[in-house]
Amino acid sequence: MTAAPPGTDAARALAERYGLKALAARPPLSEYLRDLWTRRGFILTLSSSRSEARYQNNQLGRLWSVFNPMLLILSYFLIFGVLLGTRRGVDNFIGFLSIGVIVFGVSGSVISSGARAVTGNTGLVRALRFPRAVLPVSVGITEMLANLPAFVILVVLMLASGERPTWAWLLFPLALVLQAVQIIGMALIAARITHGSRDVANLIPLLLRLLRYTSGVFFSISHYTANLPAAVGYVMEYQPFALQLTIVRQSLLAEYPLGLLPWVASAAWALVLIVGGLVFFWRGEASYGRG
Amino acid sequence: MAAAERTPSVVVSHLDIVYRVFGSRARTGGSGGLRGLLRGDGRAPRTVHAVKDVSFVAYHGESIGIIGRNGSGKSTLLRAIAGLIPPTSGEVWADGSPALLGVNAVLEKSLSGAKNIYIGAQALGMSRSQVDAVFDEIVEFSELGDFIHLPMSTYSSGMAAKLRFAISTATSPGVLIIDEALATGDAHFRARSHERITELRGRASTVFLVSHSANTVRDMCDRAIWLDGGVLVADGPVDEVVDAYEAAGRGSRWSPTDAPEPDVPGVERWFSRDRYTTSALTSSKAFEAGTDRVFLAAGQDLSVALATVPEAVRSAAPVLLVRSRTVPPPTLTELRRLSPAEIVLVGDETAVLPAVEQSLTDAGFTVRRVSGDGPCGTVAALAGGVPLGTPVHLAPHGDETAVLVAALEAVRDDGVVLLTGEDGVPGDVLDAIDTIAPHTVRVLGDADAVPESVVRAVRPLTDGAVQRVLSPSPAEASAEVSATGERTEVDVVYIAKAIGDVVTGAVIAGIAGAPLLLVERDEVPRSVDEELRRLRPAHLVIFGGAGSISPDLRQQLADYVEGSEDSEGETLDGMF
Numbered sequence: 001m002t003a004a005p006p007g008t009d010a011a012r013a014l015a016e017r018y019g020l021k022a023l024a025a026r027p028p029l030s031e032y033l034r035d036l037w038t039r040r041g042f043i044l045t046l047s048s049s050r051s052e053a054r055y056q057n058n059q060l061g062r063l064w065s066v067f068n069p070m071l072l073i074l075s076y077f078l079i080f081g082v083l084l085g086t087r088r089g090v091d092n093f094i095g096f097l098s099i100g101v102i103v104f105g106v107s108g109s110v111i112s113s114g115a116r117a118v119t120g121n122t123g124l125v126r127a128l129r130f131p132r133a134v135l136p137v138s139v140g141i142t143e144m145l146a147n148l149p150a151f152v153i154l155v156v157l158m159l160a161s162g163e164r165p166t167w168a169w170l171l172f173p174l175a176l177v178l179q180a181v182q183i184i185g186m187a188l189i190a191a192r193i194t195h196g197s198r199d200v201a202n203l204i205p206l207l208l209r210l211l212r213y214t215s216g217v218f219f220s221i222s223h224y225t226a227n228l229p230a231a232v233g234y235v236m237e238y239q240p241f242a243l244q245l246t247i248v249r250q251s252l253l254a255e256y257p258l259g260l261l262p263w264v265a266s267a268a269w270a271l272v273l274i275v276g277g278l279v280f281f282w283r284g285e286a287s288y289g290r291g
Numbered sequence: 292m293a294a295a296e297r298t299p300s301v302v303v304s305h306l307d308i309v310y311r312v313f314g315s316r317a318r319t320g321g322s323g324g325l326r327g328l329l330r331g332d333g334r335a336p337r338t339v340h341a342v343k344d345v346s347f348v349a350y351h352g353e354s355i356g357i358i359g360r361n362g363s364g365k366s367t368l369l370r371a372i373a374g375l376i377p378p379t380s381g382e383v384w385a386d387g388s389p390a391l392l393g394v395n396a397v398l399e400k401s402l403s404g405a406k407n408i409y410i411g412a413q414a415l416g417m418s419r420s421q422v423d424a425v426f427d428e429i430v431e432f433s434e435l436g437d438f439i440h441l442p443m444s445t446y447s448s449g450m451a452a453k454l455r456f457a458i459s460t461a462t463s464p465g466v467l468i469i470d471e472a473l474a475t476g477d478a479h480f481r482a483r484s485h486e487r488i489t490e491l492r493g494r495a496s497t498v499f500l501v502s503h504s505a506n507t508v509r510d511m512c513d514r515a516i517w518l519d520g521g522v523l524v525a526d527g528p529v530d531e532v533v534d535a536y537e538a539a540g541r542g543s544r545w546s547p548t549d550a551p552e553p554d555v556p557g558v559e560r561w562f563s564r565d566r567y568t569t570s571a572l573t574s575s576k577a578f579e580a581g582t583d584r585v586f587l588a589a590g591q592d593l594s595v596a597l598a599t600v601p602e603a604v605r606s607a608a609p610v611l612l613v614r615s616r617t618v619p620p621p622t623l624t625e626l627r628r629l630s631p632a633e634i635v636l637v638g639d640e641t642a643v644l645p646a647v648e649q650s651l652t653d654a655g656f657t658v659r660r661v662s663g664d665g666p667c668g669t670v671a672a673l674a675g676g677v678p679l680g681t682p683v684h685l686a687p688h689g690d691e692t693a694v695l696v697a698a699l700e701a702v703r704d705d706g707v708v709l710l711t712g713e714d715g716v717p718g719d720v721l722d723a724i725d726t727i728a729p730h731t732v733r734v735l736g737d738a739d740a741v742p743e744s745v746v747r748a749v750r751p752l753t754d755g756a757v758q759r760v761l762s763p764s765p766a767e768a769s770a771e772v773s774a775t776g777e778r779t780e781v782d783v784v785y786i787a788k789a790i791g792d793v794v795t796g797a798v799i800a801g802i803a804g805a806p807l808l809l810v811e812r813d814e815v816p817r818s819v820d821e822e823l824r825r826l827r828p829a830h831l832v833i834f835g836g837a838g839s840i841s842p843d844l845r846q847q848l849a850d851y852v853e854g855s856e857d858s859e860g861e862t863l864d865g866m867f
Contacts, residue, residue, distance in 0.1 A: 014348065129374045
């Protein structure tokens with residue numbers, strides 16, 4: 001009925017002559033990152049709206065973002081502090097435990113919802129075209145925003161449990177930024193893996209549980225690794241989740257003096273994870289949305 | 292338009308798309324079981340070759356309609372043009388970032404329309420300040436008024452479609468892709484969206500429109516592309532292509548229902564090629580072999596079959612359909628499987644000929660015929676044994692929708708359905724009402740359908756009230772019946788459009804105590820939408836093929852299924 005469509009080469013020539021872009025092709029990394037940066041407003045809108053929406057169906061609303069961590073801390077205190085007595089080697093156990101529960105809680109939920117960032121948002125992915133890295137990144141930011149009240153609670157608990165403000169407290173926000181960067185990197189990695197094989201999503205809760213008990217949330221790792229080979233203790237103390245807790249404790253708890261090594265290691269992890277995460281996620285960009 | 296210097300906006304070259312679909316969970320029928328689990332039934336990725344070697348060039352200012360029957364790859368092609376689905380092979384180039392406006396373009400349902408305007412427009416590449424500038428215009432165009440501040444989960448599908456249209460067109464995209472969305476919304480909104488599209492084309496945008504409706508395509512497009520089975524059949528001026536498409540539709544064996552359709556998890560479809568087969572299939576999915584009784588009624592007169600439904604629910608027996616002269620093979624197969632102690636044949640000897648009764652007896656079944664004078668008398672005879680005071684629902688014979696609503700109501704209040712004829716209520720129906728002495732009589736239909744004289748004749752026979760029920764639409768009526776159940780978080784909700792598909796289904800829904808809701812082909816009416824939200828079903832079963840309930844709507848229905856969206860964050864349980 002109309003002229004036959006051009007052949008492959010002619011089509012490419014035509015597209016190039018008029019400056020048309022190949023849509024499905026994965027853009028070069030630099031362009032991808034630039035595109036992601038120009039969507040920062042979108043990421044913020046998405047994250048803030050989602051964190052606001054979190055408790056909107058509950059009658060007590062946002063108060064839950066305060067109650068939830070308090071109740072968790074209380075239940076862990078009863079189990080570990082009172083029943084099991086894991087407080088050995090820790091002076092301010094309430095302070096120690098609160099930091100563990102809240103800081104690890106954020107990492108845990110970023111990773112479990114980050115894993116579903118692409119597969120759980122098919123509506124958005126199939127409707128609108130944008131760099132898909134927006135989704136896992138926004139999961140991380142959503143969680144940080146939603147937990148702002150919990151971070152404030154943490155500071156209040158510090159004061160209540162007898163800590164007194166020091167200059168080191170100013171490092172607390174820096175510790176949270178390092179944590180955020182690390183877990184966003186991990187969310188990017190988890191999102192692509194889960195998109196490739198949805199079955200992996202079932203292993204994530206298990207992995208998180210394992211990490212919860214080996215990262216020093218409830219008890220001081222060094223206290224328990226004393227009898228283990230040095231290498232094992234090293235790995236357990238310098239894995240990112242343990243470090244996240246260590247540096248927050250160093251900034252807020254008097255019994256943990258500041259040390260340079262954990263902060264440097266944490267910054268190194270942040271760099272490795274965010275760069276690795278972005279590159280790993282970007283390499284799968286052309287496949288998201290199919291299936 | 293733009294004929295002087297035709298500049299291309301989209302180039303599609305030898306495009307192939309193969310995608311994986313995940314099978315649906317088999318949660319009913321018990322066919323899965325451990326064996327199914329071990330085999331991984333319905334879990335293994337299945338692939339669909341949706342678009343095959345499609346090439347074309349689209350130009351600025353063009354409006355292109357994509358036509359083809361269900362499952363022909365239209366939507367997939369458009370998603371590929373929008374850059375949402377990566378090609379398996381071949382290439383797509385486009386000018387800028389095409390905006391897709393699709394029925395399934397769900398934004399964030401838990402958030403307000405206003406928040407969604409920011410999310411949608413920013414995702415399409417606008418900055419926050421640019422959205423600020425067009426925000427009022429979007430709200431005004433969407434006609435949502437104060438609803439804009441309510442969560443999108445409270446919107447009807449029409450309202451949501453309007454908002455999506457307003458957002459997508461506000462960004463003045465170089466390429467705008469519209470997927471069936473114009474079918475949603477009222478005539479007024481359609482006219483305004485038509486205007487908006489013309490305006491966009493004037494600004495050298497290219498508009499793609501997917502529609503089942505040849506008229507919409509003729510109306511809005513100057514060029515058409517016809518796809519069939521993923522292959523480009525024709526591409527040219529709209530009238531030529533649409534004429535050819537319509538001619539093919541008339542001339543050949545294809546029907547809009549025979550195309551494959553991707554599985555939608557949580558939303559099953561129970562359907563076969565005709566009402567007889569659908570009825571047998573539905574029965575086979577829900578009834579165990581060895582029932583006490585099976586009701587058989589004529590498939591040509593669904594009024595009688597539907598009026599049998601409440602009685603069948605009481606007996607926990609299926610209703611199957613037969614032709615007036617023969618027992619269709621699927622029905623016979625299902626009868627053999629059920630091997631009932633008794634077959635109750637509902638219909639006089641003109642509705643179901645003696646030959647049918649004979650062939651059933653020959654096949655070894657025990658057959659009891661219930662019949663009276665015509666359809667009305669037959670149904671009255673069926674109501675013979677009900678207890679005194681049973682509620683009566685009176686519907687006009689021939690108005691199948693009214694009879695279905697009457698049957699749904701009767702299932703709910705354990706009543707009976709009786710039929711009125713064209714000349715009022717036959718004597719034997721009045722006798723039946725007199726014998727029952729119902730506490731209430733509900734008359735389904737206005738004074739044209741059931742004359743006032745009927746109401747007057749019935750009134751002395753009841754010790755209660757005679758109520759006339761004027762239901763604005765079947766969908767609304769089904770939602771009302773369901774709402775009186777006050778159930779929520781139900782296991783299953785049945786969905787239907789065409790009455791022919793629903794006879795056996797209504798019995799199953801009745802026995803299961805599950806709601807049966809009626810919808811439009813492409814839309815969930817407002818009242819049903821509200822009811823579905825309230826019910827929060829674990830899964831849905833559709834009675835009917837793609838011709839009566841479109842694949843897009845099926846996709847949309849998945850949103851109502853509880854648990855289809857990932858729960859947020861971890862629960863306390865997950866903390867340990």
